[in-house]
Amino acid sequence: MSAYAGTGRLVRLAARRDRIQLPIWILASAAMMSAGTSAVASEFPTEESRITALQGAGSSPAVLVMRGVPVGSDLGALVNFRNLASILVVVALMSTFAVVRHTRQNEENGRAELIGAGAVGRHAPLTAALVLVFAANVLFGAAMTGTILAGGLAAEGALAFGAACTVTGLAFAGIAGIAAQLFQGARAANGFAASAVGVFYLIRGIGDALGERSADGLTVTPSWLSWLSPLGWGALVRPYGQERWWALALPLALFAVCVAVAFALVDRRDLGAGLIPDRPGPAHASRGLRSPLGLAWRLNKGSTIGWVVGGAVFGLGIGSLGKTVKDALGTNAGVVEMMEGLAGGGGPDLVSIFFAAMMNTYGALAAGFVIQALLRLRSEEVGGTAEAVLSTAVGRVRWVGAHVACAVVGAAVMLALAGAFTGLADAASGGDVGVLTLAGAGLAQLPAALVVAGVVVLAFGGLPRLVVGAAWGMLVLSIACGLLGDLFGLPQIVRDLSPFTHVPAIPAVDLSATPLLALTAVAVALTAAGMALFRRRDLAT
Amino acid sequence: MTHAISATGLTKAFGRSRALDGLDLTVATGEVHGLLGPNGAGKSTTIRVLLGLLRADAGQVQVLGGDPWRDAVALHRRLAYVPGDVNLWPNLTGGEAVDLFGDLRGGLDPARRKELEERFQLDPTKRCRTYSKGNRQKVALVAAFSSDVELFILDEPTSGLDPLMEAAFQQTVREVTAKGATVLLSSHIFSEVEALCSRVSIIREGVTVESGTLSELRHLTRTTITVEAGEPLTGLDGLPGVHDLEADTTRARFDVDATALPAVLAHLATFDVRALTSQPPTLEELFMRHYGKEPAPAEVSR
Incomplete structure (x- = not known):
């Protein structure tokens, strides 16, 4: 067992390092769940009100993509429908980041070398990370179960809900365990594992949207595609809808396989190395690299291409649903109303309304991209390379500006392509919304993403040590208040806080320039303020 | 300048x-x-x-x-x-x-x-x-x-x-x-x-x-002097500016403040000096002095 020597000590170290972060993930999710549970109970107190809502929602592919499938009309089933899909994403991301943080990140910055030189076994760091994440997932599941029970719902479903969260988190911990072995950088490992979350969410979403609706309209049976997604498995446990307990075994099996593969990889590679060896590179910098902008692009190139391709794939997936929407929705007046609400008003063209509703998710993706790109500013500052650049003839505004430019252009390309590919897929399945129209609709989301970018720059200038939390917190709030504000039943004044609320619902409504210009102006003001603050402060590590 | x-x-x-x-x-x-x-x-x-x-x-x-x-x-x-x-x-x-x-x-x-x-x-x-x-x-x-x-x-x-x-x-x-x-x-x-x-x-x-x-x-600090004479060396321990004296009858080794150097050399000149070496302080010694940790004399002699 010498390969595992020191594991206990490393578990305690990891727990000590995460003593704030993991409880925040768990408690914030419990708070979200608590609010979600009581909101359902107060909004839909009667069976009839729930049936009406479900018949509308269940027939809308956009809702199925975002929320998963409805499993019944009792209170618990509605709590599942409204919360499970997003909670599963949260627990997947929590597990992913935690595993990478305690494995590859330690190797990358040299801590693992110091640890590995002690009486610590080769398997100990990964084992310690998995033990910690296992415990965090059990606590996460228990917190969900407890919160639902506190809301007065039945125990069996609450247990299934919590267990679904725990095993889904473990599955993604396993995926991250492999990613941490494959990639040399923690960013790349996190990026890979987080894109796995995104891809599986999309597969689950499309699978659910293509699912079969029951005759009474209260449940939807997901298509086979959802069975291919670990995020789908959690939902297939069906808390409060004749629980399918054996589905819990699927993520557990994936976890076991991934862990076995990860340990096999640990045995086959050197400390600090990835599986892809380094080849000699150019001895001279190309012309394109020799400026702050060239450097910023070089640093962001890999992840930008990843996001752009991801956005295009997402667009293809959503676009291919256009025909399904048309066929499914046909004549249902309740659905039209529901979809109009989601899209923020609009005309009678159902497919356009569907696409308009989905454009906000493209905007949220783009916001995620700009956050990730701009947090590079902070990691350069902490890592010391900002000091090296700023001690040359590069001013602070120019340095920040180069990174902002990369983020803005990347987001614009990503949105335009995501929209265009939506149009292509729609055209391929016989739709006629138009590639250019949808590319423009995607681009219309850019100003909202830029407001998020402005907040990141402002936080970087004013509160550098808190910028990471501020940035992702801003995104979560923007999504909760804007994209999902309608589903959560939030008052308009709260929904107006999100930049996404103000984007016109193209292609369902006509383009109106005023809100877009206003958003852009806010973004510019925030960015300028952040740059001014950065100019006035010390570099801080 | x-x-x-x-x-x-x-x-x-x-x-x-x-x-x-x-x-x-x-x-x-x-x-x-x-x-x-x-x-x-x-x-x-x-x-x-x-x-x-x-x-x-x-x-x-x-x-x-x-x-x-x-x-x-x-x-x-x-x-x-x-x-x-x-x-x-x-x-x-x-x-x-x-x-x-x-x-x-x-x-x-x-x-x-x-x-x-x-x-x-x-x-x-x-x-x-x-x-x-x-x-x-x-x-x-x-x-x-x-x-x-x-x-x-x-x-x-x-x-x-x-x-x-x-x-x-x-x-x-x-x-x-x-x-x-x-x-x-x-x-x-x-x-x-x-x-x-x-x-x-x-x-x-x-x-x-x-x-x-x-x-x-260097002027602000001490020089190390090693001296050997044909007759017993006396009176060194009473001189101002002399520190860390190690002496047997005809040989002595000590540190001296730069300001006291002329007086000490004049005193030595009264003996039958056979050999004399003087070592200016190294930067390391200067540095150590400012941090209150003077190297021990034995260390200096190496």
């Missing part, structure tokens, strides 16, 4: 800890100035203030005649900096990093770059993530010395280099000073400072405790 760097009364606090507490530093144009001090004395903080990366809470500072905070970009065109802990982008090659730093500073001399790469034996095609600490320092050194600038600010630039590279470094510093450049060199390597620096500032807890040429500093 003009000053490349002049700072007076610099203070800088991080939260409750005071990193700089009224520090003074003057570096004349064209000299190599050594900055000595133990870890945490404030050397790197001083350098970051000189680069405009930190803003001093109080005090005046001028670098090349400008304000390092306000005129940062213009000044940085005229200086090159090598940090003590060189951080590079893992996925760029060393050669790319050298070119990048050169261009961000306003251009570098390709012939000089090639010469320095050979001198420091730097393989520019390797990714920065595969470099050791010493190799990362070589990247920063090649980038800095390939630039035609007036001032080099070097923060422990050789802490990871082997003795061959140390010699290459000293050669390079002499080349740039021969062309009139100024160098501020923070270092823990006394032989390096003694070999290169014309003037030295010793700082401690954020204050300059000593500044001057090496001979000026």
Whole structure:
């Protein structure tokens, strides 16, 4: 067992390092769940009100993509429908980041070398990370179960809900365990594992949207595609809808396989190395690299291409649903109303309304991209390379500006392509919304993403040590208040806080320039303020 | 004489800890100035203030005649900096990093770059993530010395280099000073400072405790004298300025304050002196004196 020597000590170290972060993930999710549970109970107190809502929602592919499938009309089933899909994403991301943080990140910055030189076994760091994440997932599941029970719902479903969260988190911990072995950088490992979350969410979403609706309209049976997604498995446990307990075994099996593969990889590679060896590179910098902008692009190139391709794939997936929407929705007046609400008003063209509703998710993706790109500013500052650049003839505004430019252009390309590919897929399945129209609709989301970018720059200038939390917190709030504000039943004044609320619902409504210009102006003001603050402060590590 | 760097009364606090507490530093144009001090004395903080990366809470500072905070970009065109802990982008090659730093500073001399790469034996095609600490320092050194600038600010630039590279470094510093450049060199390597620096500032807890040429500093401290005579040596222990006397009848070894040296030599001249050696204090001893830990006499004799 010498390969595992020191594991206990490393578990305690990891727990000590995460003593704030993991409880925040768990408690914030419990708070979200608590609010979600009581909101359902107060909004839909009667069976009839729930049936009406479900018949509308269940027939809308956009809702199925975002929320998963409805499993019944009792209170618990509605709590599942409204919360499970997003909670599963949260627990997947929590597990992913935690595993990478305690494995590859330690190797990358040299801590693992110091640890590995002690009486610590080769398997100990990964084992310690998995033990910690296992415990965090059990606590996460228990917190969900407890919160639902506190809301007065039945125990069996609450247990299934919590267990679904725990095993889904473990599955993604396993995926991250492999990613941490494959990639040399923690960013790349996190990026890979987080894109796995995104891809599986999309597969689950499309699978659910293509699912079969029951005759009474209260449940939807997901298509086979959802069975291919670990995020789908959690939902297939069906808390409060004749629980399918054996589905819990699927993520557990994936976890076991991934862990076995990860340990096999640990045995086959050197400390600090990835599986892809380094080849000699150019001895001279190309012309394109020799400026702050060239450097910023070089640093962001890999992840930008990843996001752009991801956005295009997402667009293809959503676009291919256009025909399904048309066929499914046909004549249902309740659905039209529901979809109009989601899209923020609009005309009678159902497919356009569907696409308009989905454009906000493209905007949220783009916001995620700009956050990730701009947090590079902070990691350069902490890592010391900002000091090296700023001690040359590069001013602070120019340095920040180069990174902002990369983020803005990347987001614009990503949105335009995501929209265009939506149009292509729609055209391929016989739709006629138009590639250019949808590319423009995607681009219309850019100003909202830029407001998020402005907040990141402002936080970087004013509160550098808190910028990471501020940035992702801003995104979560923007999504909760804007994209999902309608589903959560939030008052308009709260929904107006999100930049996404103000984007016109193209292609369902006509383009109106005023809100877009206003958003852009806010973004510019925030960015300028952040740059001014950065100019006035010390570099801080 | 003009000053490349002049700072007076610099203070800088991080939260409750005071990193700089009224520090003074003057570096004349064209000299190599050594900055000595133990870890945490404030050397790197001083350098970051000189680069405009930190803003001093109080005090005046001028670098090349400008304000390092306000005129940062213009000044940085005229200086090159090598940090003590060189951080590079893992996925760029060393050669790319050298070119990048050169261009961000306003251009570098390709012939000089090639010469320095050979001198420091730097393989520019390797990714920065595969470099050791010493190799990362070589990247920063090649980038800095390939630039035609007036001032080099070097923060422990050789802490990871082997003795061959140390010699290459000293050669390079002499080349740039021969062309009139100024160098501020923070270092823990006394032989390096003694070999290169014309003037030295010793700082401690954020204050300059000593500044001057090496001979000026030596003047402030003690010389070690070993003497052998044909008759018993007497009266030495009563002389002012004599310390740590070890004597048997005809031989003696002691430290003497520089100010007391003439009187002590006059006293010795009254004996039948057969052999006399005098050792000026090393920089290391000077340094140790300022930190209250004088080396034991036995250590000095080795």
